[in-house]
Amino acid sequence: MPVYDVVIVGGGNLGLWTAYRLARRGFGRVAVLERGWAGGGATSRSAGVVRQQGGSETAAKLGKLGRRLYLELGDELGLDSGFIETGYYIVAETEEEREGFLRLVEVRRAAGVENEWIEPEEGKRRFPGLNWDRFVGATYTSDDGYVHPPIAARNATFAVRLSEGVDLFEMCEVLGIERSDDRYSVRTVRGVFEAERVVDAGGPRGAAEVGAMVGVEVPVMAVRHQVVSFPGFPEGGEHQLPLVFNVGKGYYWRPEEEGVLLGMSNPVDEADESGRYQIGFDWAFYEEMRPDWEGAFPALEGLPVSKAWAASIDYTPDHLPIIDEPMEGFYVLAAGGHGMMWGPALGEKLAGLIVEGEVEDLPKDEIDLGRFGRERDPSTPQDTIALPFPKK
């Protein structure tokens, strides 16, 4: 029976980065148990947006650290990091949004993120392709961008495979977890693993179920998020394309090879309890929203679609992450739907919690599991720069 210091359930961006950051600390023997292929869950289906312009202190700090760790990993592996810097506008359509965004510029700056407010006149000069008459302004960070998800998954998997003391088991579904005195027995389709500590990094299709195996309620839900890619711009339309997020409308776009990738969430979609990663694409919603983004960015008008997919994205009730140890030796890590931008940083923070016993530099009430059981104070932070996730 293999014995480990830490068994991580889930080999997505979060589980892989946790294993890697533990190995960087030289911490004991670590096993990552993955039901399918490493990175094959939400991670490889994502859009890869890496945004430091979060909607709270925690979000901004995690975005900044995540971006840095992606770049460092590329250097450490001697491979490209997969991160492409484009600059990122988060556009405001209403005065109310504008006020909230101006407050967030201060929050982000306090977290060390360079963020500025752009008036429409200035926006027209910098990014003339956008129909700025539709907006009252935007926040902007020049070193935001995106990772190409297959490369991010490749690098994190590669980092784990090269790390001394870390074993990765694919096709190794965890079926149950039992606790006795000072250790956990993790029952899998490939036998039982013994460990002093277990990390639940099961993502949208596993975190809640893995928590339930030890009686811990983990409010990680899944909902449809869908993405299309357009193969290119019409002739003459090519230009350096920044990322743009219309938070109020729930869509964003970024460059994708010669063309554009556009993601969207329907605010009326409810939590999806099918257990599936693949979910049907909602073309009616796509058509309903199309005039909106075509009006905002006319270069997108009438473009053919080269790829389209819908998949389950994780969310937590406040869109913030979970980094906690609710039971001795049992840890929960979840990204609240931001696991590409925050994944490396979440892995680093959880490794810190396991080895040093604390999560440095983040407010507890934005990361602990207990916050969901406490009476909600209206001033409690939520990540307001998030997709329109279901209310429950």
Ligand SMILES: Cc1cc2nc3c(=O)[nH]c(=O)nc-3n(C[C@H](O)[C@H](O)[C@H](O)COP(=O)(O)OP(=O)(O)OC[C@H]3O[C@@H](n4cnc5c(N)ncnc54)[C@H](O)[C@@H]3O)c2cc1C
């Ligand atoms: C369409 C789409 C677009 C997205 N775009 C972005 C974006 O632009 N930026 C961003 O930051 N985030 C984005 N996300 C969200 C992001 O992909 C997720 O937050 C992130 O991938 C979560 O990582 P994870 O490791 O928690 O989950 P996963 O990648 O799903 O990994 C969890 C792993 O756990 C395994 N597992 C579960 N249960 C068990 C078990 N019992 N035994 C063994 N293994 C188990 C699963 O097989 C899975 O591989 C997007 C998501 C989707 C679906």
